[in-house]
Amino acid sequence: MEKLRRAMMFVPGNNPGMLQNAGIYKADTVIFDVEDSVLVSEKDAARQLVHNAIKAIKYPCEVAVRINHITTPYGKDDLAVILPAKPDMIRLPKAETAEEIRMIDDIISEAEAKNDFPHGSIKMMAAIETAKGLMKAYEICSASPRMVALAIGAEDFLADLKTTRSSHGAELFGARSQLILAARAAGVQAIDTVFSNINDEEGFIAETMRIKEMGFDGKSVINPRQIKLLYKIFTPSDKEIDLAERVLAAYQDAKTRNSGVIALNGKMIDVPVVTRAERVIAYATALGLRKGANSNA
Amino acid sequence: MLNKAGRDIPLVIPGLSEVKLYNGPFAANPTGRIVGPKITVNKPRSEKVLKSIEQAIEATGLKSGMTISFHHHFRNGDYVLNMVVEAIARKGIKDLTLAASSLTSTHDAIIPYIEQGVITAIETSGGRGKLGELFTSGKFLKKPVLIRSHGGRARAIESGELTIDVAFIGAPACDTYGNINGIEGKSACGSMGYAMCDAAYADQVVAITDHLVPHPLYPISIPQTNVDFIVAVEAIGDPKGIASGALRISKDPKELIIAEYAASVIEYSGYFKNDYSLQLGSGGASLAAAQFIKEKMIAQGIVGSFGVGGITAPFIEMLDQGLFKTLFDVQDFDIPSIDSLRNNPNHLEMSASYYANPHNRGPIVNKLDVVILSATEVDIDFNVNVITNSNGVIMGASGGHCDTAAGAGLSIVVAPLLRGRLPMVLDRVHTIVTPGETVDVIVTERGVAVNPKRKDVIENLKDANIPLMSIEELQQIAYDLTGKPESIPVTDEIVGVVEYRDGTILDIIRKPV
Numbered sequence A: 001m002e003k004l005r006r007a008m009m010f011v012p013g014n015n016p017g018m019l020q021n022a023g024i025y026k027a028d029t030v031i032f033d034v035e036d037s038v039l040v041s042e043k044d045a046a047r048q049l050v051h052n053a054i055k056a057i058k059y060p061c062e063v064a065v066r067i068n069h070i071t072t073p074y075g076k077d078d079l080a081v082i083l084p085a086k087p088d089m090i091r092l093p094k095a096e097t098a099e100e101i102r103m104i105d106d107i108i109s110e111a112e113a114k115n116d117f118p119h120g121s122i123k124m125m126a127a128i129e130t131a132k133g134l135m136k137a138y139e140i141c142s143a144s145p146r147m148v149a150l151a152i153g154a155e156d157f158l159a160d161l162k163t164t165r166s167s168h169g170a171e172l173f174g175a176r177s178q179l180i181l182a183a184r185a186a187g188v189q190a191i192d193t194v195f196s197n198i199n200d201e202e203g204f205i206a207e208t209m210r211i212k213e214m215g216f217d218g219k220s221v222i223n224p225r226q227i228k229l230l231y232k233i234f235t236p237s238d239k240e241i242d243l244a245e246r247v248l249a250a251y252q253d254a255k256t257r258n259s260g261v262i263a264l265n266g267k268m269i270d271v272p273v274v275t276r277a278e279r280v281i282a283y284a285t286a287l288g289l290r291k292g293a294n295s296n297a
Numbered sequence B: 001m002l003n004k005a006g007r008d009i010p011l012v013i014p015g016l017s018e019v020k021l022y023n024g025p026f027a028a029n030p031t032g033r034i035v036g037p038k039i040t041v042n043k044p045r046s047e048k049v050l051k052s053i054e055q056a057i058e059a060t061g062l063k064s065g066m067t068i069s070f071h072h073h074f075r076n077g078d079y080v081l082n083m084v085v086e087a088i089a090r091k092g093i094k095d096l097t098l099a100a101s102s103l104t105s106t107h108d109a110i111i112p113y114i115e116q117g118v119i120t121a122i123e124t125s126g127g128r129g130k131l132g133e134l135f136t137s138g139k140f141l142k143k144p145v146l147i148r149s150h151g152g153r154a155r156a157i158e159s160g161e162l163t164i165d166v167a168f169i170g171a172p173a174c175d176t177y178g179n180i181n182g183i184e185g186k187s188a189c190g191s192m193g194y195a196m197c198d199a200a201y202a203d204q205v206v207a208i209t210d211h212l213v214p215h216p217l218y219p220i221s222i223p224q225t226n227v228d229f230i231v232a233v234e235a236i237g238d239p240k241g242i243a244s245g246a247l248r249i250s251k252d253p254k255e256l257i258i259a260e261y262a263a264s265v266i267e268y269s270g271y272f273k274n275d276y277s278l279q280l281g282s283g284g285a286s287l288a289a290a291q292f293i294k295e296k297m298i299a300q301g302i303v304g305s306f307g308v309g310g311i312t313a314p315f316i317e318m319l320d321q322g323l324f325k326t327l328f329d330v331q332d333f334d335i336p337s338i339d340s341l342r343n344n345p346n347h348l349e350m351s352a353s354y355y356a357n358p359h360n361r362g363p364i365v366n367k368l369d370v371v372i373l374s375a376t377e378v379d380i381d382f383n384v385n386v387i388t389n390s391n392g393v394i395m396g397a398s399g400g401h402c403d404t405a406a407g408a409g410l411s412i413v414v415a416p417l418l419r420g421r422l423p424m425v426l427d428r429v430h431t432i433v434t435p436g437e438t439v440d441v442i443v444t445e446r447g448v449a450v451n452p453k454r455k456d457v458i459e460n461l462k463d464a465n466i467p468l469m470s471i472e473e474l475q476q477i478a479y480d481l482t483g484k485p486e487s488i489p490v491t492d493e494i495v496g497v498v499e500y501r502d503g504t505i506l507d508i509i510r511k512p513v
Helices: A016-025 A040-056 A075-085 A098-114 A131-135 A137-142 A154-160 A170-186 A201-214 A225-234 A238-256 A271-286 B053-060 B080-090 B105-115 B129-137 B150-159 B193-201 B253-268 B284-300 B313-320 B335-343 B352-356 B401-407 B455-463 B471-482
Strands: A007-012 A029-033 A062-066 A089-092 A123-128 A147-152 A189-192 A218-221 A262-264 A267-269 B067-070 B096-100 B119-124 B145-147 B166-171 B173-175 B204-209 B229-232 B278-280 B304-311 B324-332 B347-349 B370-374 B377-379 B410-414 B441-443 B448-450 B490-499 B505-512
Touching (some): A007 A225, A016 B253, A089 A098, A123 A137, A131 A154, A137 A147, A154 A170, A170 A189, A189 A201, A201 A225, A238 A262, A238 A267, B053 B080, B053 B204, B053 B229, B067 B080, B080 B096, B080 B105, B129 B505, B173 B204, B193 B352, B253 B284, B253 B370, B253 B410, B253 B455, B284 B313, B284 B410, B304 B313, B304 B335, B313 B335, B324 B335, B324 B352, B370 B401, B401 B410, B448 B471
Parallel strands (some): A007 A218, A029 A062, A062 A089, A147 A189, A189 A218, B067 B096, B067 B166, B096 B119, B145 B490, B278 B370, B410 B441
Antiparallel strands (some): B441 B448
16 A cells, blocks of 8 residues: 555754654654745754754654755755755645756755665655646646655645635635646645644544545644544544445455456445445555554554 | 662761661551640630731740641642741741641742741752752751652651641631631632641641631531631732642643553553542643543543542543542642532542551552652653752652552553653662652653563553553663763762651752762
């Protein structure tokens, strides 16, 4: 099964205490940020700190770094300092073109060769934060084999759209739909934007349920408290697991009988239902919800 | 000479007539009899209410060299101790032993009187702020500060090791003949548990109140038979400092993780069943754990028998929801707890002796199944320090820590593995307050370690989906991040003595270099 990226937690790259503890909250990915959460005057200190944190601390999860945009005065310096520490992933903010992705890909390839890291070991993801970027979303996803995920960054995106965020999320519906189409077409994961009001648990839950229904693989979070809430929604229920197991059993049965017709409780089952059941089981297995599986919950 | 906790204790300690070495949590075999206050007489229609604290001091016959006591139910809102010490100083009385059940930072105000020699010895639960620094400096006091647990203090009072000449009792409500309770009046503090022992055993008892009512007051926490004199003053405390509003559940994600692990430890420990009993600490992680425990109790239909301790709002919620049948209350921390003691007949007030005295016929801690305690630092032998900080300075209080750890079937210590750049699992804690042989589980945000002697608990926790590891592995995680800390260099001067609850010497605190 592909790597789970349900919760991708942002951690300010200039906060030693948070960097030290980032690994204990069971996020699937931590994203050390040297972009928006770090003042211009602290960029150099933050990238050094992130470099040292990645080298010194054994994180039990995927470690990504959100660099400054590659065309700003900081983006290349970020990569120069951070890549030798070997993060698992680089996240580009405000992606607008495939060229930007290729530019970063080249820099990573060079760093991998220089530091004797296996080629392709450092992954990439990008965030769409402008209308222009969304128009190029598929090309951005397809620009490098390193690309594993595409995210949407709502605050900048909605400013660009000349609107603001609402509780019902209608203003983001079109963009989310388009983003997920692009991500799926390119075969990468789709990650939703942060929910900034950390004290509004109900709002967070409602939004997370909505984006899960839309097909997103996960969501960026800005506080560890959101992780548990998110996992509850992204964890298959006992009922779902049970159904999936029965679907797969019916499929196995049909295969053994060499029959093209799969039936469960007298109903015909299509192949997509089997695919969905496989996905549920893979999730449940990865989360340790089924016997004999390792826990990643 | 090494005691059973491995601490080198000098056989002569300034200020102590005898040094008995700690020899294990239940090794002491006390002999002799419980002492009592002086016999006295009260003639019919005599007046107990006096005009001022000064007049009460005179009436008690307080003299230089005597021992005075106070209780700490008013916590950081207490006015009584400072007010009385100031009045004593004005009278020119000196060389007193101050035996307060605990001291908080509001009592920094007595520092000038320590410097002037009004107070020259202190026996208490601990010290914070500037007072803690002063204790650690070794200046002014004639002998090391004697640290006792709440149960140990009750024991020392009853055994006569701590003889109180005059007890000054802040009384939230007091009638004109000396009946006291803590649940009425503007300075209501709830339980009067610590003061009960002082009132019962002191030679002279002065009630100081800001809510003097006609006789008889009911309910009675401290009876008229214990009280010699009464003084009404404008205010005995600051209500805001006495009790907070309902404490909010922690939002600190690290504390929440620790709390969740602690709740899982309880759930899988083997103790989590109908009629179990529980004590919660008042720290953030401990209170947050209450929330998770509550959810688990509801989900599994478990009803506990009793809750104990310093009582906080989460316990009140559980009592009100029928998740516990009874609460035993020695001290209240917030307004919901005080209200509950006033209104709920299943919420029972108890004395410090009933709570934790190891040498009576049955303290409630002996019936306790599970306790969650916090810690400043722990070590690989599971010893706990809650009294000195990473510079060796006194900054905390022993409280009921060692009492409940010894009494409970399962004692769980919650603490962050790292505080800033300091590891909290050491080779040796700087000061032992609770011996490791009474500590069963240490819960941190990065791992949970069970005392190897609790093989049953280790086995039970295998299914708990928590990061179970040895204490050495836990320490290594911390050391990998922080390096190994150097021990705190100290001088030969002894500034504090940590008495175990049974009266033996568990550890000493030396002045840092």
